[in-house]
Amino acid sequence: MNRWAFALLMLTWFVPAPRAHGAEDAPWYMRSLVGMEVGPTGAQFGSDPSDVGYAARFDGAEVVRRCADAGSEYVVIWARDGEYAYYDSKVVSKCPGLGGRDVLREAVEEGAHRGIPIIAYCVVQQGGHFLERHPEFAMRGADGAIIPGRFCLNSGYLETLKALATEMIAYGIAGFHIDMLDQGFGRPYGCWCEACRRLFEAEYHAKMPSGATWDEGWDHMLAFRYATSRRFERALHDHIKSVKPSVTVDFNYHGNPPFSVEVGQRPVAHGENGDFLTGETGVWGFSALGVGLNAEFYRAATPGKRFQVAMQRGVRMYHDQTTRPLNDIRWELSTLLAHGAFVTMVDKTGYDGSLDPVAYRRIGEAFRDARSGRGDLAGVPVQDVAIYFSSRTRDWFAREEPARMFRSFQGAHRAMVLEHVPWGVALDENAAEATLGAFPVVLLPNAAILSDEEVARLTRYVGAGGSLIVTGWSGTHGWRGEPRKGSSLEALIGARLVRRLDSEDNHVRLPATAPSALLAGIEPAWSFLVEGPACVYEPAAAKPIGELMAPHRTVRQEQGKEGTGWPMSAGEPVGPAVLLHELGKGRVLTFAASPDAATAGEHPIVEARKLLANAVRLVHPSPRVRVEAPAFVESVVADEPATRTLRVHLIAYASTPATTPATNRPAVIPGLIEDAPMYRVRVTLPSSPRSARAGRAGQPVAIEGSSVVATLGDVHEVIVIQY
Structure with missing residues (x-):
């Protein structure tokens, strides 16, 4: 299948929700472009039950009215957070400030009157009072002590969520947004409660490791955690569908950068468990570039499905009670829509549940602008480069320092965006040959760990006419992150791995005789810093271009008396900077250094960024646009x-x-x-x-x-x- 046929097959990835005849019969998320999520502020770090002023004015009907006036096409209303239910629950405590009122009922009734779907927001983690009353549901460390604030997803807590879901379905909601499916955002990366121990031993016929041992036992432990999250999500999804099949389910997703092993989610396995994937974005937590990157990551994790991205009206974080300027809101909203998402604006009420009129006025202007441009969101993407994401590299090479892998992945993305090279994301879990074949170029950004199957797939891709770009330490580590003697990519690269440099402050120098496309915007015969991992290669079938230069080291540095965190100047050449290998109908361009890591590093000089973009233009000289x-x-x-x-x-x-x-x-x-x-x-x-x-x-x-x-x-x- 050629790349254009594949793109047409995947048309549903990019076509926005229709508004044509019969669209009302489609599920709400298939016909929606913009919506809102509204919840109270004041209990996110705990709440005293005597605090009856909290959320006293949180009114479901008023929320729906204000959202409708702003142009919201659906409303996600907070029904249960880490402390309270905001409806008359028989399972968990109701917010005391509501008295006899029921926010969920108010919202559903007003939504029915206005024809607006109401989605119930429900939290899984964030312990609160319920976990204090039910320590049997707590995660436990290897020493048996309770891990504060974390529910174990194997503990039986699932039955509580099922009971909560059944209560909310009875209100007539259109769907659930289920948040906080993580297993924590830091150490310890596991649960050692009795339920987990029994399940682990039954699966692997061995005792659980005592911690992050980074051996076969820990390999099993990570797989066990991923399976735990997936099993919990699937069981909750299936229960909801058994009660009422038309009710939609989406889970807030943490399989994307910058999240790593700590959350217990992998990109594909945990993106496909709901009717659609929901992620979040924002400069406050994911950077300005992370807005578009996260959207494309979600698309790649769930090909053929719609995906939702949540953004917030606040300047710094969800609960900060500030309102961004209109153009700041429009920028983020437009970025997400252009990348194919439908978008939920998150608003947090004041402490007492009141709504900010200026925020709703600005949100309304941004929504009207977005909806008026709905017709310009049609089409399939033109994407020249697939930025390859290796979750195995994330887990076993980067380990507890995810930036070791993310820096190259995110730097590759930054280079493509700033140089206007059309790009997409390919994930190791689901990047089939047809997926890769849709891209003229595949970029491996420091993908240190590659399976034999992945290498074979990439070899077939190149043989069929694709172009592969390899950077840094790609292919130089074994399945559990151990350094390899050679590289798994040597046949593709056309060179032998001599050694990995132990320095990051490496330099590149290209001669005036280098291909002109590679030199665009770069001074010839000039050594410039390309900060990141680097390898020394001995060319075989590949053509060497330029020089890789290891840094100078002072006597004190060589004696170990001085660090090497600040870059030194270029030293002697140690090998070629670039290798170009013609293979079958395609070609492989290998950087001995890491222009991608450099572009996202502490010294992101423009030349490093241009070097990577120039490589794309060298191997793909005739782009569509x-x-x-x-x-x-x-x-x-x-x-x-x-x-x-x-x-x-x-x-x-x-x-x-x-x-x-x-x-x-x-x-x-x-x-x-x-x-x-x-x-x-x-x-x-x-x-x-x-x-x-x-x-x-x-x-x-x-x-x-x-x-x-x-x-x-x-x-x-x-x-x-x-x-």
Whole structure:
């Protein structure tokens, strides 16, 4: 199957919810674009039952009315959090400030009146009073002591969730959003309660390891934790469907960066357990670049399904009671929609349950803007590069330092976004040959651990005409993270692994005779820092290009009296910088260093970023679309073959400059987006387009040969091209 046939097959990945005749018969999440989640603030860190002022004005009917006025197409209402139920539950304690009122009933009745689906928000973790009363449900450490605030998912606690779900279904809700399915966000990475011990021993015929031993026992322990999470989710999903099949189920997902082994979730195994996947985003926790990256990660985890992403109206986190500027909200919302998500805006009420009118006014403006541009969200993506995510590398190479792997993955993404190279995500769990074959280029960003099956799949991909880019220590470690003598990718690379450098402050120097595509924006014969893992290779069939240079070391550093955290200057060459290997109908370009890790590192010089993007253009010189725009503008390209229409979404992240933070210097808090910037963009196609326009703002565009040129002035704009 060729890449365009595969893209057409996967059309449902990218087409937004329809509003055509008969759309009302589709499930609510198939016809929705924007919605809201509303819950109270004041019990997230615990609550005293005598605090009757908390949530006293949390009114389900008022929430639905305000959300409807803002243009919300569905409402997720908090029904149960870590402390209370916000309805008349017989299973857990009701919020005392509500008195005789029932927020869930109020919301469902008002939703029925307005034709708005009501989704019940329900928490799994975040212990609170219920866990204090039921220590038999607690996670326990290897020493048998209770781990505070964590429920064990094998303890029998599932029956409580089933009972809660049955209560809420009786209200007439349309679905559940089930949150906090994690097994913790830090050590210890496991539960050693009696239920877990029995299940583990029955499965593996061995005692549970006493901790993170990083051996066969720990391999089993991680698999056991992943299976525990999946079993819990599937059992709860199946129970809900058995009570009322039309009620939807989605679980908040933590299989994406920056989460690692601690949460007990893998990218695919835990993304596919509901009717659709729900994740979250936000500069506060995932960075500005994480907004689009998370959306594409969710898409890759659940191919063919819709996916929901939650964002929040607050500046720093969900409960902070601030409201972002309108353009800051529009930027994040537009980014998510352009990447194919439907979006839930999270609002936290005031302490007493009251709603902020300014927040709803701004949300309403952003929602109206999004809905008016619904027609420009059609099409399948044009994606040149698959950024490959190895969850095995995450778990067993990075281990308790997930940045060892994430830095390269996220740096590869940053380079593609800033250089306007269309990209997508491929996950090791479900990246079949057809998936990889849909991309002209596959990029392995420091994928240290690759199975024999993965290597064989990549070999077939290259042999069939694909281009592979390899960076850093890809293929240089064994199944449990142990260093290999050679690389599993040597036949693909066309070179022998001599050694891994123990330095990160490595340099690259390219000669003037290097391919011009590789040198674009880079001074020839100049050594520049490419900070990250590096390997020394001895070429065999591959063509060497340039030099990899290990750093100088002072006498004190060699004596171990001085650290190497700050980069030193380039020392002597130790091997080639780049290897280019023609193989079958395809080619493999290998970086001995890690331009991806460097792009997300402490010294992210522009040349390292350009080096990686140049490599893509060298192995894929004739892309379908080429976008030239400022680096602060993200481009997302979609194709609608039936109407021969290309849509180029341009989203400008023009945040205000920031000063040093009050704490944790130099972890600078990003500025907010206040103004709509003006910038020039050029979109180049293989041949001259029939027509072009700037989608919604009516800005003029010009056709210059095979290029479309425009000057734009909004946070989000779409250039619509007929070809």
